[in-house]
Amino acid sequence: MNVFNSIKQSLEEAKAFSKGQGADARVHEIAVSDIDVAGVRAKTGLSQTEFARSIGVAKGTLLNWEHGRRQPNGPAQVLLALISKKPSVVQELLGG
Template sequence: MSDAFKSIEQGLKEAIAHARGGEAVTIHEIDIPDADVQAIRARTGLSQAEFARSIGVKKATLLNWEQRRRAPDGPARVLLALIDKDPSIVQRTLAG
């Protein structure tokens, strides 16, 4: 068995035990601050269209975030927090 399979198998066993009221499971919570999307994008040096494309959202979505009509949530918040800490993380990580 591969290490990945063993890890997945262990996770499933822990989930089943937790669901049955068994042993306590460690839950990791991370506080993600509200994102200033316009400032984050500006630090990347990308246009709105380029930035939206680089993070996999529509330009209209990005505009709504930048103008604070809507707020990013879930994975988008995490991704923006990462970009806030390291503006070139997406390009560097996904570069072919």
């Protein structure tokens, strides 16, 4: 199967799943506890600007997380949990 057909099949499966069809589809859920974002950033040794840039969020978003006005969720929460366990993970995998 070529890449185009694979993507097309995945999109068709996602569309069917959203309509309640495709009972054989698997949904993966990962429970991640609340994250101390300022503590995670401190482990990396990066400034707020550097850290926000390294994880692809606006500095304002990071400030809201650090000050408790908002909580990261979804992929951001998982990424922060990974960084908490291994602060160099982003630099090692994506850095130059």
